[in-house]
Amino acid sequence: MKMTFRWFGESSDPIPLQYIRQIPGMTGIMGVLDHYAAGEVWPEEEIAVLIAQVNEAGLECKVIESVNVHEDIKMGLPSRDEYIANYCETLENLAKHGIEVVVYNFMPVFDWLRTELYYENEDGSTCLYYDHADVEGLGPMEIVERTARDSGGLSLPGWEPERMARLEEVMAIYRGIGREDLRANHRYFLEGIIPTCERVGITMAVHPDDPAWDMFGIPRIVNTRDDLDAVVNLVDSPANSLCVCAGSLGSNPENDVPAIFREFGQRGRIAAAHVRNVKWLGEKHFKEAAHLSSDGSLDMQAIIEAIHDTCPDVYVRPDHGRYIWGETGRPGYPLYDRALGATYLQGLFESVTKIKGRG
Numbered sequence: 001m002k003m004t005f006r007w008f009g010e011s012s013d014p015i016p017l018q019y020i021r022q023i024p025g026m027t028g029i030m031g032v033l034d035h036y037a038a039g040e041v042w043p044e045e046e047i048a049v050l051i052a053q054v055n056e057a058g059l060e061c062k063v064i065e066s067v068n069v070h071e072d073i074k075m076g077l078p079s080r081d082e083y084i085a086n087y088c089e090t091l092e093n094l095a096k097h098g099i100e101v102v103v104y105n106f107m108p109v110f111d112w113l114r115t116e117l118y119y120e121n122e123d124g125s126t127c128l129y130y131d132h133a134d135v136e137g138l139g140p141m142e143i144v145e146r147t148a149r150d151s152g153g154l155s156l157p158g159w160e161p162e163r164m165a166r167l168e169e170v171m172a173i174y175r176g177i178g179r180e181d182l183r184a185n186h187r188y189f190l191e192g193i194i195p196t197c198e199r200v201g202i203t204m205a206v207h208p209d210d211p212a213w214d215m216f217g218i219p220r221i222v223n224t225r226d227d228l229d230a231v232v233n234l235v236d237s238p239a240n241s242l243c244v245c246a247g248s249l250g251s252n253p254e255n256d257v258p259a260i261f262r263e264f265g266q267r268g269r270i271a272a273a274h275v276r277n278v279k280w281l282g283e284k285h286f287k288e289a290a291h292l293s294s295d296g297s298l299d300m301q302a303i304i305e306a307i308h309d310t311c312p313d314v315y316v317r318p319d320h321g322r323y324i325w326g327e328t329g330r331p332g333y334p335l336y337d338r339a340l341g342a343t344y345l346q347g348l349f350e351s352v353t354k355i356k357g358r359g
């Protein structure tokens with residue numbers, strides 16, 4: 001298990017690389033050039049600067065999260081071919097600098113979605129929180145405005161302004177797109193990029209939808225075990241793999257998260273993993289708990305044991321965290337609580353390894 005940490009870059013992440021390096025067992029970051037809009041080519045020179053910065057701090061960067069997929073690709077518009085060609089160019093540039101895995105998602109319009117970014121827990125810590133009843137009374141534009149307001153001016157991954165600017169136009173197009181159409185568009189995208197991935201040695205890792213159900217009547221197609229099976233079958237290549245996210249899949253109690261890790265790990269199709277906990281509060285209603293099993297609803301030991309048994313060398317990161325000890329920053333991406341998560345997950349891994357031997 002290679003422990004990594006999401007880092008947004010020097011100009012947009014308040015957490016210095018040196019602090020990340022000081023977390024025990026931390027070997028690398030999952031990096032991004034977040035000032036490029038979906039569809040733009042990432043220039044090689046800037047990728048080189050990012051990798052050099054990370055290496056100088058004593059860390060490695062083998063995983064990029066995310067290279068966003070342009071909405072026209074998801075909608076299957078004629079302009080998608082141009083954006084797929086750009087995507088391939090970015091992949092080639094990344095491969096020249098040692099990138100092995102690229103995480104992306106195929107969520108229409110909205111990336112992750114929460115109804116509160118700083119929900120206050122009994123102990124005074126805050127966490128990301130979601131209550132579907134809250135969403136039902138609101139239109140998509142109201143959710144966008146509320147999320148922007150609550151984030152205190154910080155840019156949020158997945159909520160880039162250029163994506164939100166076209167919201168109404170895009171929502172109208174999606175009303176005519178069904179699940180199978182969206183899956184066909186996903187297949188078209190993968191068929192367009194996987195040959196490049198195979199040639200340059202990059203593995204694509206799709207992140208599940210978060211939360212794991214349809215939003216605003218628009219289908220989402222990466223929610224369940226069967227959805228993940230469908231994705232890996234769209235193009236049957238190891239370069240077409242998964243970023244299994246415990247918290248996203250775990251938002252739906254019907255998903256058996258440890259079993260999903262075990263199955264797709266055995267099938268050799270997990271290229272990256274996000275390991276965090278959620279606490280179910282009711283139907284489509286949850287909060288993001290601390291990583292510890294007893295703080296939430298997921299069995300973190302079973303998840304780590306599945307990773308140990310089936311994909312022990314995978315790139316893992318603690319996913320989101322709570323805000324504790326007076327820290328402030330980007331919603332979901334604190335230093336302290338993610339550091340606690342990283343050490344806890346490594347403790348579980350060490351324990352399984354000592355009991356069972358190396359995977």
Ligand SMILES: [Mn+2]
Nearest residue numbers: 245248274319
């Ligand atoms: Mn995740």
